[in-house]
Amino acid sequence: MRQEGHVRRYGGLIALLMLALVGCSEADRELDSPVTLEGNIFGTFYQVTMADSLTQGQVNDIEAGIQQELESVDQAMSTYRDDAELMAFNQSPLGEWQPLSDGLIDVLAISQSIAEASDGTFDITVGDLVNLWSFGPEARPEEVPSQEALNERLERVGYDAIDINSHALEARRTRDVFVDLSAIAKGHATDRVAGYLDQQGIEHYLVNLGGDLITQGYRDIDEQTAWRIGIEVPEDHEQRVQHVLPLESISVATSGDYRNYFEADGQRYSHTIDPRNGRPITHDLASVSVFHPSNAWADGWATALMVAGDEEGMAMAREHDLNVLMLVREGDHWRSEASPAFAQYFGDELVESLAIEIASAGADDRETATGD
Secondary structure, three states, X not given: OHHHHHHHHXXXXXXXXXXXXXXXXXXXXXXXXXXXXEXXXXXXXXXXXXXXXXXXXXXXXXXXXXXXXXXXXXXXXXXXXXXXXXXXXXXXXXOOOEEOOHHHHHHHHHHHHHHHHOOOOOOOOEHHHHHHOOOOOOOOOOOOOOHHHHHHHHOOOOHHHEEEEOOOOEEEEXXXXXXXXXXXXXXXXXXXXXXXXHXXXXXXXXXXXXXXXXXXXXXXXXXXXXXXXXXXXXXXXXXXXXXXXXXXXXXXXXXXXXXXXXXXXXXXXXXXXXXXXXXXXXXXXXXXXXXXXXXXXXXXXXXXXXXXXXXXXXXXHHHOOOEEEEEEEEOOEEEEEEOHHHHHHHOHHHHHHOOOEEEOOOOOOEEEOOOO
């Protein structure tokens, strides 16, 4: 009986050892490149593709880290979570400084900088107007607000009602404004994921967070080929790529008026609200893509230029040396127009091959890469 007990004990130890060895070998297993991780956050998707040589164990750890970064942003900046840090700030007493997290302070500061530079076409206090037009968490009926209701909400809009002390990590509301970071928080989250990958030593990746993209290194390390992204035709009934562009260690954010809208009395109302008049935009600019080292900055500027329209927006792009590509409606066709910084980054040869016009100083004085 004693001998049988020893046999069972040793047999159990051997089984546990074998399981441990199997677990170790699985974690150490080298994965084929590239490796893609996918999931959902902020009501949209995320996709992270890495071209580095990685083991299963490394990928498991990276996936958990990415989820933690995204959850941290959601908890700080969502307007759909009652426990979000931003919602607490929106309900804080007027005039009282509130301690805020590094990430929230950073996004507020970037937002204020873009608001000032764009003369208010970007404004994070537009939240009450977004809610009024049924595109926010209030989920109002899809109907056109009265002018009286618009005027009431406009009184509670203005980026000057937010004071920020970045050094002390605190901010305050001086008027009863509702801060909505939906036009920039996704870009910040994209930057956070990229920063986390950098910290983990990943040198070649593409992060796609609901269409906000950031790249680093190459998609094929041996061939040293760049990551390639598609700029879609701005139509609501199909997804079709208008331009394919190579990206090397840069991010891009696109804002458009063609996917999120409602119709009332035969009129289509875009989800993009002009903070200056409280109404959805009505101009011919259908989409604008901004290329920038930081996706938060690209995200905010894309919205600012989308609100401004093609002429005013391109003038801003030139003034601030922004790398911008616009798709403008011209009847049943689309005109592709880019800033000089776009041509400088991508090169005249690519710009010419894609038939993209480069905006010159005058609003109506445009030239192609051929100089025609």
